[in-house]
Amino acid sequence: MRMHVLIVDDDPSIRELLRFVLGKDGYVVLEAENGQAASRLLEREQVHLAVVDIMMPGMNGFELCREIREHYDIPVIMLTAKAEMKDKEQGFDSGTDDYLTKPFDPKELLFRMKALLRRYRLVSSEVIRLGRVSIDRKGYEIKVGDELITLPLREFELLSQLASHPGRIYTREQLIQLIWSADFKGDSRTVDVHIKRLRERFADSQDDFTITTIRGLGYKLEVREG
Structure with a gap:
């Protein structure tokens, strides 16, 4: 099946470049010049991945990304000239999966797209597999090989997320909202403590996955592909 990629950018030259590059690589390219047009297109077309600019009239890229996160389970890459750390933090808080700044190399965008599509296919079922580690999201069970691992609920939910x-x-604030809810009275150090515990529990599984600290932003889980 050919992947359908939505390009959302008010710059027609960027859309033309990506239409050519992605079409040459076998993708079906859908285009929108702003967030509102993208929102309408998502309602009627099948989209597997979205590439979104931030600075657009009307609904900006942050707002569109939040809407996509609320209604669709597709990867999002922000492709933007906004390169400051605060912009990246806002992008990840909005729910983007990746962030690429302009000017950019189209080949790098292709690499990132393929990686994201591959990762999303890893979690298409209720059981997530990370090498020898399997996470049953519905049954609240984790196994390393044949060994059943029992985790406290918050740690399970954090690892699953x-x-x-x-x-x-994921930024710390985003994880607090997702795992502990928005009215949580603690602070972001709670996330750090739970990450530390997960790293200790799965210290022998680093050939399967690692939880990486992204300085100034938060955390991400990386699968070791072998």
Whole structure:
């Protein structure tokens, strides 16, 4: 099946470049010049991945990304000229899976797209497999090989969230909202403590996955592909 990629950018030259590059690589390219047009297109077309600019009239890229996260389970790459750390943090808080700044090499965008599509296929069922580690999201069970591992609920939910989208960076604030809810009274150090515990519990599984600290942003889980 050919992958359908949605390009959302108010710059027609960027859309033309990506239409050529992605079409040459076998993708079906859908285009929208702003967030509102993208939202309407998502309602009627099948989309497997979205490449989204931030600075657009009307609905900007952050708003569109939040809408995609609420209604669709597809990977998002932000492709933007906004390169400051605060912009990246806002992008990941909005739910983007990856962030690429302009000017960019189209080949790098292709590499990132393929990696994201591969990772999303890893979690298409209720059981997530990370090498020898399997996470049964419905049954709340984790196995390393044949060994059953019991985790406290918050640790299970945190690991499941990270593993559901390998490679996606989650900020601490985002993880608190997802795992502990928005009215949680603690602070972001709670996330650090739980990450530390997960790393200790799965210290012998580093050939299967690792939880990486992204300085200034948060955490991501990386699957070791072998």
